[in-house]
Amino acid sequence: MTSTGDGREGTGRDGPWWWERRRGAVLDVGLGVASAVECAFEGVPTAREAGVPVWAGVLFGALVGSTLVLRRCRPVAVVLVGIAVTPATMGFLLGVVGLYTLAAYEVSRRVLATLAAMSLAGTFVVTYVQTRGDVEADGTLVIVLSVFMAVALTVPPVLLGLYVGARRRLMESLQERADSLERELSLLADRAEERAEWARQEERTRIAREMHDVVAHRVSLMVVHAAALQAVAAKDPVKAVRNAALVGDMGRQALTELREMLGVLRAPEKQPAVREVSAPAAPEEGPTLGELEALVGQSRAAGMTVEVLVQGEGGGYRPEVEQTAYRVVQEALTNCHKHAPGARVVVRLAHREGEVAMQVENGPCEGEARGADLPSGGNGLLGMRERVVGLGGVFVSGPTDGGGFKVSAVLPAR
Structure with a gap:
């Protein structure tokens, strides 16, 4: 059920029956009681004029007024009841609140216009008949007074309901857009984290390749020269010295390249946030x-x-x-x-x-x-x-x- 937009809608549902919120049920029951009391009092003169017992008029008025409790689930029926009892000059609160609720709901504009016109015409006719019989005045004044009463009891609640309904739909649209934006931001954050992890993994792989190339080649040559040194140490001291010098050179070159690589790894403490999610950096200047x-x-x-x-x-x-x-x-x-x-x-x-x-x-x-x-x-x-x-x-x-x-x-x- 769509909310009427009068501040009672909510994201959670904790009300009984057709009410979304408990405070909405309390408000509607209060309006129903007030409308029942009003119609019950207005039913007394109606019963006397119709020649029926007073208690019957009071009971009828109470039943009519209590239908306002159904304004959220049956707004069209509430307005029709209000129009039906207009000749009995009862149901002022019922008619006004019913028209407001109908306009605030997302109902067909044709239905709203039809019911509003019926209410306007009914109020005009009843006011004209009663005023012409009670006031000795010319017809123009009676017509003006009847039009004023009909418009005052019909147009303001309809306009207010249309405004509240439009405002509610706007707020729902803004909330939906905010939720959509929040979901998109969450997805972007997840993708940024994935890209950051991918960038870190790529950087670790690149560094591992560099370390492997530097260490494997230099150390392999050092091991080869060390084996040759061991083989010729006793037979050819001159060649042994040359191999020992080569081993030292290889070790120094390996240490130099390792120091350069470790220097690249010593990044500044503060880096821009965007760099963390960018593609892996290009290899540093090398051989x-x-x-x-x-x-x-x-x-x-x-x-x-x-x-x-x-x-x-x-x-x-x-x-x-x-x-x-x-x-x-x-x-x-x-x-x-x-x-x-x-x-x-x-x-x-x-x-x-x-x-x-x-x-x-x-x-x-x-x-x-x-x-x-x-x-x-x-x-x-x-x-x-x-x-x-x-x-x-x-x-x-x-x-x-x-x-x-x-x-x-x-x-x-x-």
């Missing part, structure tokens, strides 16, 4: 393809046979493209140290129009060459694939027909 020859030189110093083939001229690549290309070659060389010690390795780098391609291929292990028992976490190929695909490139890896292994990647230049 470039210009340092590829030095990277290959470290593997050669560890005893690996590495051939580098470069096609075309590079330059002008984005920092993340250069860093990813470098890391792919670095991780591929690390895997060669781990899984194919003593094998011949070929590094191919091709600068093409709009892209850069790289390939690291190793042949089968020669003779009885053995590695330094380097552990493998199984994350190298996965990390390379994530890096390349994240930049919109293509990554392929797998064994070759000759018994070796090949890693290939193509990165878009822009």
Whole structure:
């Protein structure tokens, strides 16, 4: 049931029968009692004029007036009762409150106009008849007085009901929009939290890849050199000293890169709130393809046979493209140290129009060459694939027909 908009509507329902609120039931019962008392008093002269017992007029008036209790569930019926008893000059409160309630309800405007016109006409006729019989005046004054009484008892309650109903509908619309906005804000907050979590996860993954590339490659070379140092320490002291120096250089380089990475992680205490939900930051400035020859030189110093083939001229690549290309070659060389010690390795780098391609291929292990028992976490190929695909490139890896292994990647230049 729609509320009449006179301050009694609510979100919860705690009233009996057709009332939404308990205070609405109390108000309607009070109005019904007042209307019953009024109609009962007005029923006394009506009964005398009709020649019926007074108690019958009082009872009839009380029953008529008490129908106002039904104004919320049966507003049309209440107005019809008020119109019906208009000739008996009773039901003033019943007619006024009934018309107000009918106008405040969301009923058909045609029904409202019809009932309001009937009430207006009934009040005009009754007032005209009574005034013409009681007052000795000209017809114009009687008509004006009758019109005034009819309009005063009909138009104000209808206009007030229309205003209250329109205001209630406006408030309901505003409340609905506020609820909708609150739901949208809640959804946006949930999405922002999801994006923040996704951004944090992406950042952790990126940092983990960087840590893996730095530590795995440098430490792998250190282990290879340490194994060589152990093998030649007694036979060739000069080579042992050279290997020891290489191990120290590798350790210092690894520490330097780790310090740089940890420096990136030391973010300021106060960051803008928007940054937390934005996409992961681009990789910090790191190694470039210009340092590829030095990277290959470290593997050669560890005893690996590495051939580098470069096609075309590079330059002008984005920092993340250069860093990813470098890391792919670095991780591929690390895997060669781990899984194919003593094998011949070929590094191919091709600068093409709009892209850069790289390939690291190793042949089968020669003779009885053995590695330094380097552990493998199984994350190298996965990390390379994530890096390349994240930049919109293509990554392929797998064994070759000759018994070796090949890693290939193509990165878009822009």
